[in-house]
Amino acid sequence: MSISLLDVYDRLLAHYGHQSWWPGDSPLEIMVGAVLTQNTSWKNVEKAIVNLKEEGLLDPFKLHETPVEELAEIIRPAGYYRLKAKRLQNLMRYVVDVHSGDLEAMFACSVDSLREDLLALNGIGPETADAILLYAGNLPTFVVDTYTSRVLKRHGWIEQEADYHQIQDQFVSQLPEDVALFNEYHALLVRVGNGHCRKTPKCETCPLCDLLPPSGIEEGF
Known part of the structure; x- marks a missing residue:
């Protein structure tokens, strides 16, 4: 690529x-949010988290012990609430059974082993696992989402068929291992993706517009 990913970061941060x-x-709230945000907007997640707080359930043991049908109704605003209730309880069961509900002890584990454990849980994919590690655990891993993939592929900075881990490796190989940097960079990519790099792109006022390839971009991916 003609510009480094660190230069792209500097440009997004300045903008x-x-x-x-x-x-x-x-x-814990961040972990819960990482599960609830799957396939929904953050506004809906916020409503569900408010419900959990009002019920006094933001506790690993309480979330683990609450009947799944009851939990599903409480998080209904997040959408796919029955499925997410099961996924949330899968995660809390792991926290309680393996780490005795102690998140500090859990996040003291190595990144690789903890990531492997999380990915073994039903309903926890790479993006959710990495969001938990980075944002809740303050551990150095880069989160890749739809916006991240779209920005890189539309600008020709990675192959179109690149998968999650290939995109992640692109960032990890070019950036210093810095939790704060990984955190901020992902958030900035979400910002530019939400504002400009949508399925139907809005490139005119995008801070990365002049970096598009001469051939232009394809819509809809």
Whole structure:
């Protein structure tokens, strides 16, 4: 690529400023949000988290012990609520059974082993696992989402068929291993993706517009 990913970061940061992401009052709340945000908007997640707080359920043991049908109704605003209730309880079962509900001890494990454990849980894919590690655990891993993939592929900075881990490796290989940098960069990519790099792109006022390939871009991916 003609510009380094660190230069892209500097450009996005200068344009948007710091994003203060991920929203959440505690590591547990961030973990819950990482599950609930699957296939829905953050506004819906916020409503579900408010419900959990009002019910006094933001606790690993309480989330683990609450009947799944009851939990599903509480998180209904997040959408796919029955499925997400099961996924949330799968995660909490792991936290309680393996780490005795101690998130500090859990995040003291090595990144690789903890990531492997998370990926073994039903409903926890690479993006959710990495979001938990980075944002809740303050551990150095780069989160790749649809916006990240779209920005890189549309600008010709990675092959169109590149998968999650190939995109992640692109960032990890070019950037210093810095949790704050990984955190901010992902948030900035979400910002530019949400504002400009949508399925139907809005390139005119995008801070990365002049970096597009001469051949232009394809819409819809």
